[in-house]
Amino acid sequence: MALTGRAALLALLGTLVVLFAPRPGPAVAGVALLLAALVAVDLLLAGGVRPLRFTRSGDRLVRLGETATVDLIVENPGRRRVRGLLRDAWPPSAGAAPRRFALDVPAGERRRLTLTLTPVRRGDREAAAVTVRSLGPLGIAARQGSHRVPWSVRVLPPFLSRKHLPAKLTRLRELEGAHPSMVRGQGTEFDSLREYVPGDDVRSIDWRATARRSDVVVRTWRPERDRRVLIVLDTGRTSAGRVGTAPVPLAGQEDRSSAGRGAGLGGPSGVLPGGLSGGLPGGRGGAGTAPGWPRLDWSMDAALLLAALAARAGDRVDFMAHDRSVRAWVSGAGRTELLSSLVNAMAPIEAELVEADAADMVAAVLARARRRCLVVLLTDLNAASLEEGLLPVLPQLSSRHLVLLAAASDPQVAAMAAGRGTPELVYDAAAAERQSADRRRITARLRRQGVEVVDAAPEQLAPALADAYLALKAAGRL
Amino acid sequence: MNPADITDTTDTTGARGETPAGAGHTGTNPMNPADPMNSAGLAAAPGTGSTSVSPTAASLWRGGRGALLVALIVVAAAVAGVLLGGTGGQDRRLDPDDTSLSGAGALARLLEGRGVRIARVTSAAEARTAATADSTLLVTDAFPLTAGDASRLAGTPGDLLLVGGDRRLRTLAPGLRATGEARTRSREPRCALPAAAAAGSVHLGGTTFAVPRGGTGCYPAGDDPTLVGYRDGDRTITAVGDGDFMTNLRLAEDGNAALAMNLAGARPTLVWLVPPPPGEAAAEPGEQGIYDLVPPGVRWAVAQLALAVVLLALWRGRRLGPVVAERLPVVVRAAETAEGRARLYRARRARDRAAAALREGFADRVVPRLGLPSAAGPDARVSALAERTGQAAPQVASALYGPPPADDAGLVALAAYLDMLERQVRDS
Structure with a gap:
């Protein structure tokens, strides 16, 4: 059960009655008894919550940054009207709105309530409980109860880099020679022979075939198809570090565009980015102090663009996420x-x-990828962890596969490296230079071992990785 | 948003070969069972049922009956304790009407059995009225004796029995003087006072007295007696250092009862002065507090207001549904390691390391632009840089390979100079 403000208001009015009553003691008892009687009557006459039946329908999947709707149908099989409040409780990061519904379901009828979810994080969001507070006719007391109405919404990565896909696909078609500009395909895999038409590159004339026929015949080429690409996502600690600026608001972080408006979307989830960014030397803008997006999310974005491109190019794409074991x-x-x-x-x-x-x-990679493939490692160029972890075992991998390592660099470090003017800023710049030097050193070591390295700013990682893939494809190295 | 968006993207990039700009379209095709998104274990028949998770009356009873039983036992024990414990309320020490351990009801009953009339009075004025020449006035240490009370009592006729402590002896019992304190324990009379000698050993102590001229001291603690009796004019004044022997607790021990009855029952009437009940203390006009002037309705109204506040708290405190907990991701900026290193440099004024890092970064960026191999030695780098930028070679050499700056200003200047060199190389 639950009381309402009217009960408190009645008790408050009772104070006045008691104050001017000739016999205040019995008056207090009388007011209390009257209140208790009213509450009891209201509770008895309120519509039952327990018999209510709930049904959900609606979206099961939503991309991060977009809004899903979930319908909740409330059916009242009881004999009394159920009038009051309903709360559909979801985890804070599900961004459920509105927080509570006004409910009015006559006996034997049903009502549809529409809940919108604007999640601020990836992952599965489970509905927690539906709570109904059913008011009595007097509005003094209410019956309250909860129901479990299971539903889950999976929040998918936003795949923001899909805006780069048309441009990359155009380049892919140029490689294949299928582009309307009629340039010769640059692949290395023999495609077919056809008659020479003016404008063809004379270097591609196949003289042997020309000799067999009376016509001039050219060879056409295309990039290799049906190669294998294995995308390996590192989900270890280095992927938790946040870099860049989150393109969609994440939990505990204000939307970039709404920063001026104040209220943060992720407020209720309780993460305090302010505590992390305190005490930074002044002069670098507020954008630099926001915690940004985890490297993992940037890596996923890049992986999705690469997968879309590789699938379109006819390659087979496998995916693995790994930290201590295959995730x-x-x-x-x-x-x-x-x-x-x-x-x-x-x-x-x-x-x-x-x-x-x-x-x-x-x-795990060697066990799963029997044939030679392009292994794309999405991780961080962290000198310490790579030197101890990957470098000792890299030869096993690079001897059988072509390894491409892609990592998002940190714009904040780049901004620090540009600091000049005061000793504090110069010390910051020196520390940033030191980190960049470590990064360059480990990059050089990896390249010496035959590993391709893509090191780009977070927003540029996905197109840079796609470019690296296209370059490898053009060079016939897949 | 429709989940089929992503399927759209796949279609455009895969089979249909259309421009994938359509990836952003809002798809309208419904989710079908063959949709791969459903195959990921998310498929569920629409219309999942609901189950009530609120406790029913039966489950509340099952869960709460143990606690209820314990509460009932506690209440029953408390009620029994109060009922068996005799008079409720606070103890009134040395009160003839009090039957608790510190009261003196037992002594009063004994005295009444011996035919002594006990007049229980609660103020000095009443005591003065009640006292006659053939009565004993008993003033115990339970009565809060003011100076006015003492002067009122000083002139009463009849005997005076002072029990315990410093009872304004100067006014009430001229000639008697307290000398110190003694532990309360069983003591022997060691005197000729008939009342004491007949009683034998008694549980006494408290204040010790100096024996006035013509008086008798009994139950000495060390040299000074704890009971003194002497004649003042035509009345007898007796002072006892402590009143514990008269309480219900002690009365049955030693000769306590005998001494108490001998002293208090010496005359047919005993005027027993006890403190007034707490409520009547302010009964006299002029001594009312501010709260006594408040009409009684206000107190009840405050109680009613408290009820209203409780209801308000219940209204606001009742949550609509559970608190939903959620596992939150860690929020740590990747730049924190660089910032931590910068703080260490700053804290230790590590100019050597900072300068080395700046020079290394400068060399990594500039040497390739100079067209030198990365293995080029210092001399080659310095001469190439000096030639390219027009700076003096020694200055360039000291900026690149000189000792670390001596102070922070030197470090700032070094950073600025390296910047200038880099800009010139880049722009040339």
């Missing part, structure tokens, strides 16, 4: 269902605060 594995997905399989596999993955086990990762 997710997608293999053998057809071209049409690849991206949906990938986003489903990625959605619940969060960075774990453990050191990634590179030896186990290499063993």
Whole structure:
């Protein structure tokens, strides 16, 4: 049960009665008894909450940054009207709105309530409980009860880099020679012979075939198809670090565009970015002090663009997420269902605060990828962890596969490196230079071992990785 | 948003070969069972049922009956204790009507059994009225004796029995003087006073007295007696250092009862002065507090207001549904390691390391632009830089390979100079 403000108001009015009553003692008892009687009557006449039946329908999937709607149908099989409040409780990061509904369901009828969810984080969001407060006819007291109405909404990675896909696909078509500009395909795989037409590159004339026929024949080429790409996502501690500016508001963080308006979307979830950014030397803008997006999310974005591109290019794409053990594995997905399989596999993955086990990762890759493939490692160029983890076991991997390592750099460090003027800023710049030097050193070591390295700012990581893939494809190195 | 968006993207990039700008379209095709998104274990028949999770009356009773039983036992024990404990309320020490351990009801009953009339009075004025020449006035240490009371009592006729402590002896019993304190324990009379000698050993102590001229001291603690009796004019004044022996607790021990009855029952009437009940203390006009002037209705109204506040708290405190907990991701900026290193540099004024880092970064960026191999030695780098920028070679050499700056200003200047060199190389 629950009381309402009217009960308190009646008790307050009772104070006046008691104050001027000739016999105040009995008056107090009388007011209390009257209140108790009213509450009891109201509770008896309120519509029952327990017999209510709930049904959900609506979205099961939503991209991060977009809004899903979930319908809740309330059916009242009881004999009394149920009037009052309803709260559909979801985790704070599900961004459920409105927080409470006004409910009025006559006996034997049903009502549909529409809840909108604007999640601020990836992952599965489970509905917690539906609570109904059913007021009595007097509005003094209410019956209250909760129901479990299971529903979950999976929040998928936003795949923001899909805006780069048209440009990359255009480049891919140029490689294949299928582009309307009629440039010769630059692949290395023999495609077919055809008659020479003016404008063809004379270097591609196949003289042997020309000799057999009376016509001039040219060879056409195309990039290799049906190669294998294995995308390995590092979900260890280095992927938890936040870089750049979150393109969609994450939990505990204000939307970039709403920063001026004040209220943060992630407020209720209780993360305090302000506490982390306190005491920074002044002069760098507020954008630099926001915690940004985890490297993991940038890596996922890049992985999705690469997967879309590779699938379009006719390559087979597998996906693995790994820290101490394999966290997710997608293999053998057809071209049409690849991206949906990938986003489903990625959605619940969060960075774990453990050191990634590179030896186990290499063993897992070797066990799963029998044929030579392009292994795309999405991790961080962290000198310490790479030197201890990946470098000792890298030769096993690079001897059988082509390894491409992609990492998002930190714009904040770049901003620090540009600091000049006061000793504090110069010390900051020196520390940032030191970190950049470590990064360059480990990059150089990796390249000496035959690993391709893509090191780009978070927003540029996805196109840079796609470019690196296209370059490898053009060079016939896949 | 429709989940089919992503399927759209796949379609455009895969089979249909259309421009994938359509990836952003809001798809309208419904989720079908063959949709791969459903195959990820999310498929569920629409219309999942609901189950009530609120406790029923039966489950509340099952869960709460143990606690209820314990509460009932506690209440029953408290009620029994109060009922068996005799008079409720606070103890009234040395009161003839009090039957608790510190009261003196037992002594009063004994005296009445011996035919002594006990007049229980609660103020000095009443005591003065009640006292006659053939009565004993008993003033115990339970009565809060003011100076006015003492002067009122000083002139009463009849015997005076002072029990315990410093009872304004100067006014009430001229000639008697307190000398100190003694532990309360069983003591022997060691005197000729008939009342004491007949009683034998008694539980006494408290204040010790100096024996006035013509008086008798009994039950000495060390040299000074704890009971003194002497004649003042035509009346007898007796002072006892402590009143514990008259209480219900002690009366049955030693000769306590005998001494108490000998002293208090010496005359047919005993005027027993006890403190007034707490409520009547302010009964006299002029001594009312501010709260006594408040009409009684206000107190009840305050009680009613408290009820209203409780209801208000219940209204506001009742949550609509549970608090939903959620596992939150860690929020840590990747730049924190660099910032931590910067703080260490700053805290230790590590100019050597800072300068080395700045020079290394400068060399990594500038040497390739100079067209030198990365293995080029210092001399080659310095001469190439000096030639390219027009700076003096020694100055360039000291900026690149000189000793670390001596102070922070030197470090700032070094950073600025390296910046200038880099800009010139870049722009040339």
